Amino acid sequence: MVSDALRGRFDLHTHSAHSDGTTTPSDIVELAAELGLAGVALTDHDTIDGWEEARAAAARAGIEFIPGVEITTKYDGYSVHLLAYGCDPGENALQAELARIRMSRVNRAQEMVRRLSSEFDIDWAGVSEHLPEGATVGRPHIADTLVARGHFSDRGEVFERILHPASPFYVSTYAIDTVSAIHLVADAGGVSVLAHPAAVRQRGPVPPERVAEFREAGLWGIELDHPENRTAWTEPLREFSSSIGLEITGASDYHGAGKMNQLGERTSSPELVNRLRVALAAPRQ
Ligand code: AMP
Ligand code: FE
Ligand code: FE
Ligand code: ZN
Numbered sequence: 001m002v003s004d005a006l007r008g009r010f011d012l013h014t015h016s017a018h019s020d021g022t023t024t025p026s027d028i029v030e031l032a033a034e035l036g037l038a039g040v041a042l043t044d045h046d047t048i049d050g051w052e053e054a055r056a057a058a059a060r061a062g063i064e065f066i067p068g069v070e071i072t073t074k075y076d077g078y079s080v081h082l083l084a085y086g087c088d089p090g091e092n093a094l095q096a097e098l099a100r101i102r103m104s105r106v107n108r109a110q111e112m113v114r115r116l117s118s119e120f121d122i123d124w125a126g127v128s129e130h131l132p133e134g135a136t137v138g139r140p141h142i143a144d145t146l147v148a149r150g151h152f153s154d155r156g157e158v159f160e161r162i163l164h165p166a167s168p169f170y171v172s173t174y175a176i177d178t179v180s181a182i183h184l185v186a187d188a189g190g191v192s193v194l195a196h197p198a199a200v201r202q203r204g205p206v207p208p209e210r211v212a213e214f215r216e217a218g219l220w221g222i223e224l225d226h227p228e229n230r231t232a233w234t235e236p237l238r239e240f241s242s243s244i245g246l247e248i249t250g251a252s253d254y255h256g257a258g259k260m261n262q263l264g265e266r267t268s269s270p271e272l273v274n275r276l277r278v279a280l281a282a283p284r285q
Contacts, residue, residue, distance in 0.1 A: 002036035009267040012041040012066065013083060013195065013223065013251030015258070016054075017132045019044035019070075020140035022256030025054035028263065029061055035264045039064030039273065041251070043083050045136045046072055046101045051089065066273070070195060071185075072101050074175040075210060078202075080194070082181050083223065086280040087190030094188040097176055102136050104174035109137045111171045116142070116162070121149045139163045140258055155258055164201075178210075182217040191279045193221035193249050198233035205233035208240045215244050220279055225250030225266045247275060 014028050015021030021028070025042055032040040040063065042054045051067045058065035067089070071082045087094055109127065116122050122145055130144040131137055143158035152158045162169050176184070185192040194214060198205040211222065222241045224234050225248070241248060250266040253259070 001034045003264070004036070006264045006267060007036040008038045008270050009264075010039045010041070010064070010066070010270070010273045011037055011252050011254065011264050011266075012068070012085070012193075012249055012268050012273075013043050013070070013226070014040060014254040014263065015044055015070075015256075016042060016050045017135060017256075018047050018050040019136040020138045020255060020258055022258045025050040026057040027256070028254065029054055029057035029063065029065065031263050033061035033063045037063060037264055037267070038270060039066055040263075041066035041068040041083075041085060043068035043070045045070050045138060046098045046105070047136045048087075048089055048095075048098070049134060064273075066276075069098070071098070071181050072105075072173065072175045073178040073181040075178040078206075079175060080178045080206065081196065082178060082185070083193040083195045084181075084185040084188075084190045085193070085276060087185060087188040091188035094184050094190075097181075097184060101174060101176065105137050108171045108173040109139075109142060112139070112142060112163075112169055115169045115171070116146075120146060120151050122146060140255075144258075156260075178214060179217045182214060182219055186218045186284060189280070189284070191220045191276060192218065193223055193247075194219060195223050196226040196228055196253065197222055197224070198229040198237060199226070200228055200230045205230075205237055208237065211237065211241065211246070212244055215246055219246065220276075221247035221249045223249045223251060225268075226253060227261050227265050228253065247272060 016025045055065045068085045073080045073082045127145045131141045143155040250268045252261045252265040254263040
């Protein structure tokens, strides 16, 4: 299964069952090793609970583990996902913020389920069966429950039909302001990367002036090589991002069986990961 194209490369964005992925951190690391990747980052939504298992699995498999997290943030009322790498897990301010986001996600998911229960066979106990203990809850877990109860065929269909932001069943969740999140990551000794800034599901790409503002705040990179980015939106951003000194990363956003995205579908070079290590080792201003 080792692919020559993947040998020595890194997948910097994956999800396990600690959030909305369907496989364990060990499964992801083992699959990465089978594919010939040199390393993999685990970037569950708003939690670092999978790090320990992933690190141990990587040591066994002989590949590198990069600790990450995908933070739920917002700017101007738009949802923005911020990848953070190498944060100190003992940094209380960051952990407290992640806990606040996860808590709001529970309240929000419960309210969505309450609304959905008027039309579908769904209740919170049912969703809990599709939610591993302690995992960050999201709309995918609600989708899994509706699929299991026979209302829809897969996650994608549920999102398209009733879980999108314009749906009457949709409820928003607390998100930290993007610039504050970038500062929080830096204070925790980490490096931040703007996730899928041109994703097809967004109304448009993150505007260049905002990207510039995030860069001013300390943003290190931008994930332009992502399966869900719309090419027509990515290309203008690519030139702009390079001109302001942002690193350009590539990653799959693997979710196990929860999404079409395949591990290693997009990757980053060993040189990019070297620069990431250098950035992590640099003293903070
Ligand atoms: P939430 O975190 O509750 O806002 O839900 C967003 C998550 O749902 C994202 O992290 C995606 O992984 C997932 N998602 C969004 N759209 C889809 C889709 N069409 N199919 C499967 N998963 C999706
Ligand atoms: Fe996700
Ligand atoms: Fe994301
Ligand atoms: Zn993601």
